Amino acid sequence: MVAVPYLFNEVYDIFRKAPFYTVVLEVLLLISVVWVIFYNNKNKRKRYTPEQEEEIIAKWQPEPLVGDTPADHPALFPRIVEGRVGKRINVDGHDCLNLATHDYLGLLEDEGIRKAAITSLRKYGVGSCGPRGFYGTLDVHLELEERLAKFMEMEEAVVYSYGFSTIASAIPAYSKRVDIIFADEKVNFAIQKGLDASRSTIYYYKHNDMKDLERLLIEQQKRDEKNPKKAAKTRRFLVAEGIYMNTGEICPLPELVELRKKYKLRLFLDETISFGTLGENGRGLTEHFNVDRIEVDLIIGGLENSVASIGGFCVGSSFIVEHQRLSGLGYCFSASSPPLLTQAAICALDRFENEPKMFAQLQESTTKLHNKLGSLTHMSLGGNKISPVKHLYIKESRDVDTERALLKEIVGKCIEKGLAVIDAQYLEHIEKHCPRPSLRITANRLLEDKDIDFAFQTLEKVSSDILS
Structure with missing residues (x-):
């Protein structure tokens, strides 16, 4: 009996010394707990008969873990690369000059x-x-x-x-x-x-x-x-x-x-x-x-x-x-x-x-490639002349989907003719400012004049056939 008044005094002393905002928070928390307890007691889960449960289960259709994939999704048509990647690359069984990967100095072959x-x-x-x-x-x-x-x-x-x-x-x-x-x-x-x-x-x-x-x-x-x-x-x-x-x-x-x-x-x-x-x-x-x-x-x-x-x-x-x-x-x-x-x-x-001379060799190759690709009839060139990364855009602007389809066709035809290039891929619905569709061309220091001429002639022929 003596402990009850003592406990009450202790609790009262704690509340008296505590900051006002602490008391308010504790009271609100207590009210919330009481409300949740009584609310749950009043709103019991609805009970179903065995027949109703069977009916609900029979009607239930689970959502697929993966949504439907469009028939033309790029992931369904991967290009197969075989062997080591270097200046030459084997894509889908075609031996190609490689202007698609980012090995600018050609060190993958070292x-x-x-x-x-x-x-x-x-x-x-x-x-x-x-x-x-x-x-x-x-x-x-x-x-x-x-x-x-x-x-x-x-x-x-x-x-x-x-x-x-x-x-x-x-x-x-x-x-x-x-x-x-x-x-x-x-x-x-x-x-x-x-x-x-x-x-x-x-x-x-x-x-x-x-x-x-x-x-x-x-x-x-x-x-x-x-x-x-x-x-x-x-x-x-x-x-x-x-x-x-x-x-x-x-x-x-x-x-x-x-x-x-x-x-x-x-x-x-x-x-x-x-x-x-x-x-x-x-x-x-x-x-x-x-x-x-x-x-x-x-x-x-x-x-x-x-x-x-x-x-x-x-x-x-x-x-x-x-x-x-x-x-x-x-x-x-x-x-x-x-x-x-x-x-x-x-x-x-x-x-x-x-071998610091390799950087001058790379810049010379990128400049030559830039000057050559700038002469394409149906495609315009973007990028700095000494940049190893360049972009080719369709000169006559079209809607995004049409340009993307045309560039994909150009890529396929180039690979068949022995030139590996790629169309730049973007997460268009996630990118902040999604770039215009393009072919992304990469240069490397191992390119010779005959390689650059071959790349230009192939791109010129394929783009003319598809875009003209």
């Missing part, structure tokens, strides 16, 4: 790199058995990061095991919900996914249009002046590609750097294509424009194109790069790249450093 990868395979096995932070780091991973940082003349590098996840992880590792990102409207799909994951406010400026970008920056500046308290907590990022996958154009980096300084932005540059293709030594767009790399806060590169391996990397100051080892989701939760392919990437960097 015997030295292949032998080094086989030696690494015998030493380490195939897989690395886990993410980098969980038994997945081997000495070759550390060596590759050290070599990349040294090659790019930056403080530190971090390597990802999948090229797509590199930029898609790097952006949300830094930019959060309260931040603002300015991005080119033609950025690739991996960047778009990174922008979505950041949950930041995104402003897209017209492709390579610095006046439109500055217009957006001025508008943001005016908004900041109206709310300086919020502006002080908001970080601003600028995201661009060195060479745009969706257009083949080079971004005007010097102008971006000037705007970065003027409006106090953090600049992220995706050099997935430009790394190993631009610059005297293949260091990418910063070397091409002779821009100090310290002006770019984070450089993201790919190992799946010029390097002929897998994965991607980020380079920058130690302070910036080290942050990704705990917050880059693609780094933390993906198994590290196979040691044999990591060793292949190291050997490719050896080639970069020992």
Whole structure:
């Protein structure tokens, strides 16, 4: 009997000392619990007779796990590639000149790199058995990061095991919900996914249009002046590609750097294509424009194109790069790249450093190919002349579905005649600004004049037959 008044006093003392909002929340929670209990008691589940249950079961139709696939869906008609991929490629039984894959420097055919990868395979096995932070780091991973940082003349590098996840992880590792990102409207799909994951406010400026970008920056500046308290907590990022996958154009980096300084932005540059293709030594767009790399806060590169391996990397100051080892989701939760392919990437960097003439050879080949394809009668050429990625568009504009069907027919006829090309594929209902249908042409340094002439003649003949 003595315990009851004592307990009541204790409860009363707790409520008296607790903040008012805490008491209100606890009372509301108690009322909610009581309401749920009594509501459930009053509204018992409806009971059915066995006959009614049988009738309901007989009428029930489960929804399919996978929806109906259109009869003309591309996945139902895959092209079969046989043998090793290089300058020549076997597609559907046709031996073709390869203008479809992204081996810009032709290192997939390098015997030295292949032998080094086989030696690494015998030493380490195939897989690395886990993410980098969980038994997945081997000495070759550390060596590759050290070599990349040294090659790019930056403080530190971090390597990802999948090229797509590199930029898609790097952006949300830094930019959060309260931040603002300015991005080119033609950025690739991996960047778009990174922008979505950041949950930041995104402003897209017209492709390579610095006046439109500055217009957006001025508008943001005016908004900041109206709310300086919020502006002080908001970080601003600028995201661009060195060479745009969706257009083949080079971004005007010097102008971006000037705007970065003027409006106090953090600049992220995706050099997935430009790394190993631009610059005297293949260091990418910063070397091409002779821009100090310290002006770019984070450089993201790919190992799946010029390097002929897998994965991607980020380079920058130690302070910036080290942050990704705990917050880059693609780094933390993906198994590290196979040691044999990591060793292949190291050997490719050896080639970069020992044979810088390969970059001049590539740029010469891309220029020759560009000049030749610019003469096509029924197709117009898009992309910079030294970009290894180019786009061919139908000159007489038609609706999207018609253009896509015509380009698919051109691809099929070209492959039959011994030229491997592809029509650029996009997730049209998901892309922010879906590009116009095109043929995506890729150049490589192994192309000879006769190869370029053959490619031009084949495209000219096929496009004339189909489009005229």
